[in-house]
Amino acid sequence: xxxxxxxxxxxxxxxxxxxxxxxxxxxxxxxxxxxxxxxxxxxxxxxxxxxxxxxxxxxxxxxxxxxxxxxxxxxxxxxxxxxxxxxxxxxxxxxxxxxxxxxxxxxxxxxxxxxxxxxxxxxxxxxxxxxxxxxxxxxxxxxxxxxxxxxxxxxxxxxxxxxxxxxxxxxxxxxxxxxxxxxxxxxxxxxxxxxxxxxxxxxxxxxxxxxxxxxxxxxxxxxxxxxxxxxxxxxxxxxxxxxxxxxxxxxxxxxxxxxxxxxxxxxxxxxxxxxxxxxxxxxxxxxxxxxxxxxxxxxxxxxxxxxxxxxxxxxxxxxxxxxxxxx
Amino acid sequence: xxxxxxxxxxxxxxxxxxxxxxxxxxxxxxxxxxxxxxxxxxxxxxxxxxxxxxxxxxxxxxxxxxxxxxxxxxxxxxxxxxxxxxxxxxxxxxxxxxxxxxxxxxxxxxxxxxxxxxxxxxxxxxxxxxxxxxxxxxxxxxxxxxxxxxxxxxxxxxxxxxxxxxxxxxxxxxxxxxx
Amino acid sequence: xxxxxxxxxxxxxxxxxxxxxxxxxxxxxxxxxxxxxxxxxxxxxxxxxxxxxxxxxxxxxxxxxxxxxxxxxxxxxxxxxxxxxxxxxxxxxxxxxxxxxxxxxxxxxxxxxxxxxxxxxxxxxxxxxxxxxxxxxxxxxxxxxxxxxxxxxxxxxxxxxxxxxxxxxxxxxxxxxxxxxxxxxxxxxxxxxxxxxxxxxxxxxxxxxxxxxxxxxxxxxxxxxxxxxxxxxxxxxxxxxxxxxxxxxxxxxxxxxxxxxxxxxxxxxxxxxxxxxxxxxxxxxxxxxxxxxxxxxxxxxxxxxxxxxxxxxxxxxxxxxxxxxxxxxxxxxxxxxxxxxxxxxxxxxxxxxxxxxxxxxxxxxxxxxxxxxxxxxxxxxxxxxxxxxxxxxxxxxxxxxxxxxxxxxxxxxxxxxxxxxxxxxxxxxxxxxxxxxxxxxxxxxxx
Numbered sequence: 029x030x031x032x033x034x035x036x037x038x039x040x041x042x043x044x045x046x047x048x049x050x051x052x053x054x055x056x057x058x059x060x061x062x063x064x065x066x067x068x069x070x071x072x073x074x075x076x077x078x079x080x081x082x083x084x085x086x087x088x089x090x091x092x093x094x095x096x097x098x099x100x101x102x103x104x105x106x107x108x109x110x111x112x113x114x115x116x117x118x119x120x121x122x123x124x125x126x127x128x129x130x131x132x133x134x135x136x137x138x139x140x141x142x143x144x145x146x147x148x149x150x151x152x153x154x155x156x157x158x159x160x161x162x163x164x165x166x167x168x169x170x171x172x173x174x175x176x177x178x179x180x181x182x183x184x185x186x187x188x189x190x191x192x193x194x195x196x197x198x199x200x201x202x203x204x205x206x207x208x209x210x211x212x213x214x215x216x217x218x219x220x221x222x223x224x225x226x227x228x229x230x231x232x233x234x235x236x237x238x239x240x241x242x243x244x245x246x247x248x249x250x251x252x253x254x255x256x257x258x259x260x261x262x263x264x265x266x267x268x269x270x271x272x273x274x275x276x277x278x279x280x281x282x283x284x285x286x287x288x289x290x291x292x293x294x295x296x297x298x299x300x301x302x303x304x305x306x307x308x309x310x311x312x313x314x315x316x317x318x319x320x321x322x323x324x325x326x327x328x329x330x331x332x333x334x335x336x337x338x339x340x341x342x343x344x345x346x347x348x349x350x351x352x353x354x355x
Numbered sequence: 356x357x358x359x360x361x362x363x364x365x366x367x368x369x370x371x372x373x374x375x376x377x378x379x380x381x382x383x384x385x386x387x388x389x390x391x392x393x394x395x396x397x398x399x400x401x402x403x404x405x406x407x408x409x410x411x412x413x414x415x416x417x418x419x420x421x422x423x424x425x426x427x428x429x430x431x432x433x434x435x436x437x438x439x440x441x442x443x444x445x446x447x448x449x450x451x452x453x454x455x456x457x458x459x460x461x462x463x464x465x466x467x468x469x470x471x472x473x474x475x476x477x478x479x480x481x482x483x484x485x486x487x488x489x490x491x492x493x494x495x496x497x498x499x500x501x502x503x504x505x506x507x508x509x510x511x512x513x514x515x516x517x518x519x520x521x522x523x524x525x526x527x528x529x530x531x532x533x534x
Numbered sequence: 535x536x537x538x539x540x541x542x543x544x545x546x547x548x549x550x551x552x553x554x555x556x557x558x559x560x561x562x563x564x565x566x567x568x569x570x571x572x573x574x575x576x577x578x579x580x581x582x583x584x585x586x587x588x589x590x591x592x593x594x595x596x597x598x599x600x601x602x603x604x605x606x607x608x609x610x611x612x613x614x615x616x617x618x619x620x621x622x623x624x625x626x627x628x629x630x631x632x633x634x635x636x637x638x639x640x641x642x643x644x645x646x647x648x649x650x651x652x653x654x655x656x657x658x659x660x661x662x663x664x665x666x667x668x669x670x671x672x673x674x675x676x677x678x679x680x681x682x683x684x685x686x687x688x689x690x691x692x693x694x695x696x697x698x699x700x701x702x703x704x705x706x707x708x709x710x711x712x713x714x715x716x717x718x719x720x721x722x723x724x725x726x727x728x729x730x731x732x733x734x735x736x737x738x739x740x741x742x743x744x745x746x747x748x749x750x751x752x753x754x755x756x757x758x759x760x761x762x763x764x765x766x767x768x769x770x771x772x773x774x775x776x777x778x779x780x781x782x783x784x785x786x787x788x789x790x791x792x793x794x795x796x797x798x799x800x801x802x803x804x805x806x807x808x809x810x811x812x813x814x815x816x817x818x819x820x821x822x823x824x825x826x827x828x829x830x831x832x833x834x835x836x837x838x839x840x841x842x843x844x845x846x847x848x849x850x851x852x853x854x855x856x857x858x859x860x861x862x863x864x865x866x867x868x869x870x871x872x873x874x875x876x877x878x879x880x881x882x883x884x885x886x887x888x889x890x891x892x893x894x895x896x897x898x899x900x901x902x903x904x905x906x907x908x909x910x911x912x913x914x915x916x917x918x919x920x921x922x923x924x925x926x927x928x929x930x931x932x933x934x935x936x937x938x939x940x941x942x943x944x945x946x947x948x949x950x951x952x953x954x955x956x957x958x959x960x961x962x963x964x965x966x967x968x969x970x971x972x973x974x975x976x977x978x979x980x981x
Contacts, residue, residue: 032438033438056436103428
């Protein structure tokens, strides 16, 4: 009797997944990790499949990670980069989608500064869509690689305490991360300047703490979010110095954490703002490991999405046989 | 599906494995240079049991490994994603004789995938194939070096090899697919 | 030419009539309204059994897009949509290209409406030249023009400068004109994409806080009260805004207010689809806001239903949510939405509801008799509605050039059957009747 993995038709938001699907991604990534780490050669699994990286917002590291993941699985990768909106080129977003469809791709990995663009794309295309980050909305593969990294260090995440600190309001990572952690039974605490907490955050099913110092001692993971320095110009907080003092992941704070607790960051880091250099370079930080794990997790996602999707190229059937089928 | 008919008992399986161990040692002129690599999932415990028997016969410990061929299959997407099991071959294959071990040989496509998968792990001197049951209907020019039992069947029939480590008991059963 | 509307339920808010009546139309005017009228010869009898006969609907807030935006709509297609929705008068918003800030533009819009002949088009003048929020448009000249503009709005661009707003209110009193300011404090809505709240939080879209609307309305109410000017608050959307207006009315501020059909029905959970057809300014809000708006419409705090009919070409709406423009179609679905969401839900009785489409907006500005009583000697601007007719909205079947209806595929109950503009059918049996000399009309009458 062969057991099958759960079907994942698309990866747009962690909200669309259940625990079984998330676990399938993590278990698959575990087996693919040696290939991602280049301890084993690439595999022919997706030979003949065409994966399109549609990057409407710059992100070299995420694009490279998806690129490597697809290539380790022997998929063909085409890159479609266009900054800004399609309308500046005189065409609609829908036109862009239909162009991809006409090119005959098997999967679209989409990165966009516009929240919701991957879901809109899914409405225009029949192939699996993978969200590589959309606006403030979601960054599901980042969340999956993060929980993968946590699970490798901590085992089962049920009951584990994860503290996410920083600019939650503008963070697609935080939105995905909270949902993934909740699916795996972890307890999530958010700490942020009140100006950088999303509205109605109490509906997220998380705890919100005012004081980072009160929650670090119990944390199994301290996850620092990137803070954009330009935020201080719109009165979100007074200065990066004050931010670092109150909400920064500093050596003092990490010293009070449990011995096996982890420090994580989605990258790229603002050293000296949300995380100090000594913490980022310490053994606690698994930030570079997150990068390698990202390739394995993206491979797993591509495998799960494309292995459950019928091939785009139909086998060649003589016309007579085809009519027979229809009749 | 009708209730499964038992074709071979646990004792039959034990006798077959013993014979296969002897045959392997005979054709290999001993246990030197052998690596037993089981194909996931039921080939893996079968390889370990063969290795244990070889050790009992020859007094030599033979390294064993596990090989998952899912990522090398050519039927991806026809039914859905299969789980990927660990691949773990603990020795360098250079200069060795790899014995692939699987429960059933049927179309030959799993073995083709296994040969590709092995190729990524290293370059053995020689690759042999041991299967518990050969039920014919090959779609590729592949044959086993040592066969526990030839069981000619209809194409659509299902033959299941039960392995204690996976299924709780040993044996071979046939399931006719209902019309 | 005589038309007898037989046995319809006459809903005449001006007279307070809600009764089954016969209405006789002769030569473009209402000749007689009575329990039963004999059918004189040469009279076309329209059976209105089970139907509502009301004054022609008036829309205070329509984007007809002409001049400058004819790809999405023009005065002809927008007028057809209006007639199909039961409207006989539309107030064309000033944010055209060029902006309606000068007499030639206003007169062109007004005259083009008469040429098309499906509805009367009353232009809205801009408050400031070019909608720039700096110099006032020539209220006096516009008021004295053929179009007789007495209603000024910079449409979606809030007049952020309190001093300019105060001067506009003061200056408008010279002509008893109405100032209608888009109620949005722009500093609070930079980059805003949808209602701020639990949905925007999860969807990762910058929110439009309800405070942004309420802060601006509060300011405008205080300014209007201070100078004794007439203020109209367009498309009210929040429970808090309703409270502010209610209080101001109690205190005697000369304020009127409108609500759109979509804000009476739609809520921000629809944005989860990221379908830009639901993107609108002000945004669709929460169910609590919808309930407050329905209650305010019922108690008269809100005077009028206004559509904010805003056609957009598909290539603009087929963008990412963030890049798509705000606005949705509304003329042809307005009655169906209000009938379904408010009247049939028991929030408002039919007579009161019809008042919000007729006497309510007609009380906001001078509309040359539109929206008034159904009485002998008055122009026969009439609408016949089927309140039981259930239909499924299909953007492709609407008369607008654009298709951005948020009700695509939705079932509504209630639709206009006939519309008469000065006694002429502009909508007949659900079909828009273009205004051209018809050779068949005499034979029809003879039947």
